[in-house]
Amino acid sequence: MRSILAITIGDVAGIGPEVVLKALSRREVYDICRPVVVGDPRALERDIGLVDGVEEVKVAGSVEEAEFRHGCVDVLVPYEVRSWPLPRGKVHPEAGYAAVEFVKEAVRLALLGKVGGVVTAPLNKEALRSAGLPYPGHTELLAELTGAKVYxxxxxxxxxxxxxxxxxxxxxxxxxxxxxxxxxxxxxxxxxxxxxxxxxxxxxxxxxxxxxxxxxxxxxxxxxxxxxxxxxxxxxxxxxxxxxxxxxxxxxxxxxxxxxxxxxxxxxxxxxPLKLLAFHECVNITLGLPIVRTSVGHGTAFDIAGQGRASPESLLKAIKWAALMAES
CATH class of the missing domain: 3.40.718.10 (Isopropylmalate Dehydrogenase)
Known part of the structure; x- marks a missing residue:
């Protein structure tokens, strides 16, 4: 059976929600895995007009409630962003805090065996710092959450x-x-x-x-x-x-x-050199964790957030790598 993958939306002020929707608009994703999104559904609903092929954003109370149906994006909601809507394209501590909460829930599910892997959209390091969070990036956060010592x-x-x-x-x-x-x-x-x-x-x-x-x-x-x-x-x-x-x-x-x-x-x-050759398609994979984790190789791209211009290719590749690793 295809593995369940938890996909976080990253910083809600960036391109994360858009690229998640664009990736899940592709039927091929559902052919290789069963994706469930972790994030604030309002961020996805705000960007749904930028994407063809997604008809509905549906809140699921648990992984077991997800439908895994193309055209309907299942969302787990561990945290709702306060003071919504946050403006796109700007650093906000609430967006940084929320992005970490989304990752925490995805990792929790992976450690419990509820999902076969975690795929992350980009977070913003400045937003993390403004929220008083000590992590320089996903890698260090994931190591702390999983107890990994060598990664x-x-x-x-x-x-x-x-x-x-x-x-x-x-x-x-x-x-x-x-x-x-x-x-x-x-x-x-x-x-x-x-x-x-x-x-x-x-x-x-x-x-x-x-x-x-x-x-x-x-x-x-x-x-x-x-x-x-x-x-x-x-x-x-x-x-x-x-x-x-x-x-x-x-x-x-x-x-x-x-x-x-x-x-x-x-x-x-x-x-x-790698980003010179594959800027829109490179994938970040964390080695040494007790769970599968892949990510996009790009940042939050605040300068194009909400414009419909963000490429989902890196996220698509990250999903494919996570699906492969989850099956191995």
Whole structure:
């Protein structure tokens, strides 16, 4: 039977409600999963006129009450936004608070086994901060909610799969976070994810931190002191790893089919090339959680909220990846 997926609407002032409706207007989504939305139904009703193919937004009291019928969007309502309607395209603490409440409910359902996975629309980091919430993004919130201690962000798109050793830290702090243990854990999570989605014996390219991957110590010590030792231990485990690789050429090599997965040391090392190739279609997958979680690879796009211009392609891809992982 097709897995049930909980899809959160993200920040109600952004494009989240619109892209959720657009994705669920596609019959193909219902062919691969049973989607139930988690959010404030008023945000969806406000955007329903922007979308063809959705006739009704229906509140469900529980997952068991959802109909999973194309044309009718089932919504679970763990929290209703106060002072509705909130203006589109503006940071508001209530929108930030609500977005977190939607995620909490989706994760709760996943941990209880009521849904097979969680797919998230974008939240806004400034709105979270204005609400007094300490999370720099979904990844850290999800780790707290699930009790995960070792977790990583993966981006998939444009023929690339990139797992990040560090993410939401300043570059100065991130450099200090590049340790042998952290790199090795990232490789391990990559291997485990590959097995889950049917990639046997993945070829993993591990990027260096410094220009030319340090040029044998000429441009930095991290490759010698942290990345190289992690690679040696990974090979001892029997994993097919390569590196440290100069980041400026590794992505071309992966695109040509030499590697199945790349491990990037820094947020922008991985994000920039992948979003250049697949900005509207890239997917964020969290590795190391006890639940399946995927997300869009874009933000709240306040500048186009409510205009009917938002693309649902990233969310569609996120749903497809979640459906695949939930079945594995």
């Amino acid at each position: 990583r962000m993966m981006l998939v798109g444009g023929g690339l799969k990139v797992v990040h050793v560090t993410t939401h830290s300043s570059v100065r702090e991130a450099c200090d976070m590049i340790t042998e243990g952290r790199v090795l854990d990232t490789i391990r999570l990559s291997v485990e994810w590959a097995a889950r989605v049917g990639i046997s014996g993945p070829r993993i390219g591990v990027l260096g931190l410094n220009p030319h991957a340090g040029e044998d110590g000429l441009f930095g010590r991290e490759e010698r002191e942290a990345i190289g030792p992690a690679l040696r231990k990974a090979r001892h485990e029997g994993w097919d790893v390569y590196g440290p690789l100069p980041p400026d050429t590794a992505f071309w090599r992966a695109k040509e089919g030499e590697f199945d997965i790349l491990v990037a040391m820094l947020h922008d090392h991985g994000h920039i």
